[in-house]
Amino acid sequence: MENIKYQFLQLQNKVCVITGAASIRSIGYGTAELFAAHGAKLVILDLVMNEQIANDLTKHLETQIGKKTEIICLQCDVRSTTACDDAIQKAVAHFGTIDCLVNCAGIVKSEGMLSINEQDYDLIMDVNLKGTFNICKSVLKVFAEKQAGVIVNLASLAGQRGGGLVGGSHYAASKGGVISLTRSIAREFAPMNIRANVICPAMIETPMLDGLSEEQLNNVVVGIPLRRVGKTAELAGACLFLASDLSGFVTGATIDVNGGIHIH
Numbered sequence: 001m002e003n004i005k006y007q008f009l010q011l012q013n014k015v016c017v018i019t020g021a022a023s024i025r026s027i028g029y030g031t032a033e034l035f036a037a038h039g040a041k042l043v044i045l046d047l048v049m050n051e052q053i054a055n056d057l058t059k060h061l062e063t064q065i066g067k068k069t070e071i072i073c074l075q076c077d078v079r080s081t082t083a084c085d086d087a088i089q090k091a092v093a094h095f096g097t098i099d100c101l102v103n104c105a106g107i108v109k110s111e112g113m114l115s116i117n118e119q120d121y122d123l124i125m126d127v128n129l130k131g132t133f134n135i136c137k138s139v140l141k142v143f144a145e146k147q148a149g150v151i152v153n154l155a156s157l158a159g160q161r162g163g164g165l166v167g168g169s170h171y172a173a174s175k176g177g178v179i180s181l182t183r184s185i186a187r188e189f190a191p192m193n194i195r196a197n198v199i200c201p202a203m204i205e206t207p208m209l210d211g212l213s214e215e216q217l218n219n220v221v222v223g224i225p226l227r228r229v230g231k232t233a234e235l236a237g238a239c240l241f242l243a244s245d246l247s248g249f250v251t252g253a254t255i256d257v258n259g260g261i262h263i264h
């Protein structure tokens with residue numbers, strides 16, 4: 001048997017781009033923190049990124065993990081192809097390459113089908129599906145050239161079972177699209193040594209759940225077999241697995257992080 005070298009820092013010196021990580025309470029930030037603890041160099045992209053947020057985020061992250069981290073934070077609206085290309089070019093100019101992309105940028109709206117107007121439909125699709133497509137495409141140009149890379153996309157339970165918990169049908173459809181997009185990327189780019197997998201979370205404690213009343217939240221929690229909402233660190237753990245060599249033979253997979261609410 002070939003000798004296995006055990007590695008305790010799973011992303012040592014890997015350049016990881018994470019979208020949608022401006023809020024300390026977000027899945028994107030939780031993932032950034034865990035990745036930094038595992039030695040990653042970080043490129044954080046977010047629509048609302050500015051100098052103040054970047055400074056606060058970096059300070060918080062370094063305090064949490066107890067060490068300095070190589071990190072750049074850039075404002076980027078993933079709806080724009082040129083903004084995505086520009087941000088990725090800046091990341092490559094700064095770090096020399098990119099090894100991994102985790103897409104957490106996303107928005108949710110809870111509306112019944114008949115209340116969804118065209119503007120809201122376009123917004124949800126543009127951010128969640130087109131935004132994921134755009135940033136994947138920008139990064140895949142880099143990955144294709146080096147014949148290596150890893151993508152982790154964030155979809156949702158809503159995309160698997162047809163909405164119902166938080167998002168409306170437009171949100172569910174956008175996330176169904178993300179699952180399908182990820183599988184297509186996995187199939188097309190696997191021969192280039194590029195992996196792509198998708199995570200379907202449900203009920204992770206972030207600002208995305210702020211719109212729910214305590215009663216609504218409790219009603220959902222009783223239906224979760226683990227009887228609680230999830231932590232961003234628990235979602236980050238799944239991202240670490242998929243971003244690192246631990247999952248070297250996993251591509252095109254859909255990983256559930258949902259407390260058992262959808263067992264299938």
Ligand SMILES: NC(=O)c1ccc[n+]([C@@H]2O[C@H](COP(=O)([O-])OP(=O)(O)OC[C@H]3O[C@@H](n4cnc5c(N)ncnc54)[C@H](O)[C@@H]3O)[C@@H](O)[C@H]2O)c1
Nearest residue numbers: 020022026027046047077078105106156201203204206208
């Ligand atoms: N929290 C949950 O329970 C849950 C459940 C299912 C799926 N998800 C998915 O996980 C991902 C992360 O969710 P979260 O709960 O951390 O949400 P969050 O609202 O805390 O973070 C989302 C981030 O995306 C950024 N963003 C929004 N539009 C953007 C744009 N156009 N360009 C760049 N950045 C943009 C926001 O500024 C924000 O920082 C989302 O895709 C979400 O749909 C979350």
